[in-house]
Amino acid sequence: MYGYAGKVLRVDLSTETIRTEPLDMDIAEKFIGGRGLGDAILYKQLKPGVDPLSPENIIVLTTGALTGTGSPFSSRSWIVTKSPLTGTILMSNAGGFFGPELKYAGYDAVIIHGKSEKPVYLWVRDGEVELRDASHLTGLGTSETQKRILEETDSKARVCCIGPAGERLVRYASVISGDRAFGRGGAGAVMGSKNLKAIAVRGTGRVDLYDGERFMEVVKDVLDTFKANAFIQEWRKYGTPYIVGPMNELGIFPTRNFQTGVLEGYDRVAKEVEMEYTVKHETCHLCPVACTPVCEVKSGEYAGYRCRGPEYEHVYAYGGACGNTNYESIIAAVSLSDELGLDVISTGACIGFAMELHERGLLPKELVGELDLRFGNHRAVVQLVRMIGMREGLGDLLAEGVVRAAEKIGGEALRYAMHVKGMELPGYDPRGAKAMGLGYATSPRGGCHHTGYAPQELFDPSFDRITPKGKAELTKKNQDTTVMVDSTGLCAFPYQLAVIKMEQVASLLYYATGIEEFSSVDRLMLIGERIFNLERLFNVREGFTAKDDTLPERLIKEPMPEGASKGQVVELDEMLSEYYRVRGWDENGVPTEEKLRELGLPP
Numbered sequence: 001m002y003g004y005a006g007k008v009l010r011v012d013l014s015t016e017t018i019r020t021e022p023l024d025m026d027i028a029e030k031f032i033g034g035r036g037l038g039d040a041i042l043y044k045q046l047k048p049g050v051d052p053l054s055p056e057n058i059i060v061l062t063t064g065a066l067t068g069t070g071s072p073f074s075s076r077s078w079i080v081t082k083s084p085l086t087g088t089i090l091m092s093n094a095g096g097f098f099g100p101e102l103k104y105a106g107y108d109a110v111i112i113h114g115k116s117e118k119p120v121y122l123w124v125r126d127g128e129v130e131l132r133d134a135s136h137l138t139g140l141g142t143s144e145t146q147k148r149i150l151e152e153t154d155s156k157a158r159v160c161c162i163g164p165a166g167e168r169l170v171r172y173a174s175v176i177s178g179d180r181a182f183g184r185g186g187a188g189a190v191m192g193s194k195n196l197k198a199i200a201v202r203g204t205g206r207v208d209l210y211d212g213e214r215f216m217e218v219v220k221d222v223l224d225t226f227k228a229n230a231f232i233q234e235w236r237k238y239g240t241p242y243i244v245g246p247m248n249e250l251g252i253f254p255t256r257n258f259q260t261g262v263l264e265g266y267d268r269v270a271k272e273v274e275m276e277y278t279v280k281h282e283t284c285h286l287c288p289v290a291c292t293p294v295c296e297v298k299s300g301e302y303a304g305y306r307c308r309g310p311e312y313e314h315v316y317a318y319g320g321a322c323g324n325t326n327y328e329s330i331i332a333a334v335s336l337s338d339e340l341g342l343d344v345i346s347t348g349a350c351i352g353f354a355m356e357l358h359e360r361g362l363l364p365k366e367l368v369g370e371l372d373l374r375f376g377n378h379r380a381v382v383q384l385v386r387m388i389g390m391r392e393g394l395g396d397l398l399a400e401g402v403v404r405a406a407e408k409i410g411g412e413a414l415r416y417a418m419h420v421k422g423m424e425l426p427g428y429d430p431r432g433a434k435a436m437g438l439g440y441a442t443s444p445r446g447g448c449h450h451t452g453y454a455p456q457e458l459f460d461p462s463f464d465r466i467t468p469k470g471k472a473e474l475t476k477k478n479q480d481t482t483v484m485v486d487s488t489g490l491c492a493f494p495y496q497l498a499v500i501k502m503e504q505v506a507s508l509l510y511y512a513t514g515i516e517e518f519s520s521v522d523r524l525m526l527i528g529e530r531i532f533n534l535e536r537l538f539n540v541r542e543g544f545t546a547k548d549d550t551l552p553e554r555l556i557k558e559p560m561p562e563g564a565s566k567g568q569v570v571e572l573d574e575m576l577s578e579y580y581r582v583r584g585w586d587e588n589g590v591p592t593e594e595k596l597r598e599l600g601l602p603p
Contacts, residue, residue, distance in 0.1 A: 003513030014114030034064035036487035038080030055115035064489015068103035096180035104203025161198035163341030172346035210514030240312035251563025316427025317348025323375030340389030349424035420447035432565025444535035472578035484528030546589035
């Protein structure tokens with residue numbers, strides 16, 4: 001077998017049984033690996049209607065087909081499960097080193113069932129697997145948890161774990177590996193509900209390639225393309241925060257809970273400020289970019305706080321969404337989030353939501369207490385991060401996400417909950433980027449920028465980002481390409497920035513695996529479409545319909561008040577009907593039988 005480890009690890013926490021199974025290569029050929037493989041396993045093995053926080057939910061941890069092969073940019077691994085935040089399918093990925101380590105240990109996927117009676121962690125070493133007691137790790141943050149597990153197992157192991165937020169079932173709790181996060185949608189809460197504190201892996205194996213010589217020729221070609229790319233130096237120096245300024249100039253940097261797309265004083269949180277706090281850069285497995293700055297506060301009230309990034313979405317969540325331009329507080333908030341195990345985007349969006357409710361007089365005084373929740377209060381931002389992670393006071397309510405919180409508060413609160421399908425929105429206001437808006441509305445996991453990311457609108461000045469025309473076709477193409485790339489193990493940034501070509505992806509996959517279906521871009525795009533439609537089928541099976549493909553009223557009816565996108569709204573109905581037609585779905589957003597036959601999917 002080439003490209004794959006060839007094995008799947010199945011763990012039942014309720015019965016403490018562990019077994020190894022062969023990888024189903026029919027599924028691998030139809031869904032590649034990573035996200036697609038996880039989707040296929042979850043769809044087949046999870047019963048409809050399961051409570052995401054019940055023992056009946058399952059966790060599928062997968063590696064990409066290129067992960068661990070020697071391909072650059074290919075460190076990604078995925079957690080696929082049913083989301084406790086949205087009730088939709090959840091696909092959450094992380095870079096770093098965990099994915100390659102799992103593959104070197106001999107596994108393409110780990111499937112976790114049931115619930116342990118006591119806290120445990122899973123220890124995997126070159127095919128030897130055991131469950132260990134984790135009672136002594138309960139309540140610890142993610143860095144201390146990883147440190148202790150490495151002391152107990154192998155100093156060269158890689159660990160993914162939850163923090164106090166996952167243990168307390170915060171609905172958007174993350175899973176942390178190193179300082180990378182499986183961030184969105186609550187995978188950490190699912191682990192917490194199973195009493196699974198961590199998974200530790202050590203692998204000393206290798207991945208065999210179908211044609212290693214030609215594979216390395218393509219790798220060299222990819223690296224040559226990388227070196228010639230105009231964006232690389234900016235990307236390498238600043239990481240994702242280099243786009244804070246450009247997005248603010250486009251008038252789509254969400255500010256004060258999406259009240260506007262322009263953050264006054266944004267220069268205090270822009271890329272140049274980041275450099276004042278950067279102490280080093282980190283990279284993922286076999287990535288030549290090292291795009292991740294690590295920032296540390298040396299003095300003042302936030303002295304000692306240190307974090308990966310802050311990334312662009314971090315600056316949005318704890319900066320723009322909260323009207324906050326204190327950069328040191330953003331570093332502190334991100335550091336706390338990673339330590340507690342919280343999705344930064346949802347946490348910041350929940351805080352911005354609470355701030356707007358407070359300023360409008362809609363948040364009950366007994367919930368506010370002594371908190372000063374005015375927009376721009378950086379101390380309140382940091383304090384609420386801790387309260388959410390520990391489920392204390394107002395934080396306990398916000399830990400449920402904006403939709404459940406708004407429903408409990410009542411009145412007009414739901415009007416200001418900025419979400420899709422229950423997932424809080426990320427850092428691009430779609431009133432000035434219409435394909436992004438359509439991508440939000442139709443994303444399988446809810447309000448997510450990743451799958452429908454539209455770099456054409458964000459980085460090409462000649463592209464018409466305002467018109468709704470043509471955005472259905474563009475969104476479909478972006479979504480299908482993204483899910484395909486996600487299934488290979490590649491990072492999204494290289495293809496979004498044109499560092500790697502789709503022809504090169506096809507060549508890498510073919511020379512790694514020898515699978516003919518992977519040898520052409522057209523075939524890979526068909527696989528991407530198949531994966532996206534399977535995710536849609538999962539949600540349809542869970543009761544989601546066209547009525548859930550929507551956006552907050554503010555984005556559809558309230559024109560952008562200022563900036564380069566002033567006067568714009570999202571013409572969603574116009575784009576959505578065209579999108580369903582392009583997708584081959586009916587008016588209810590359900591894939592037609594003809595489309596399913598075309599893609600080789602179950603009805």
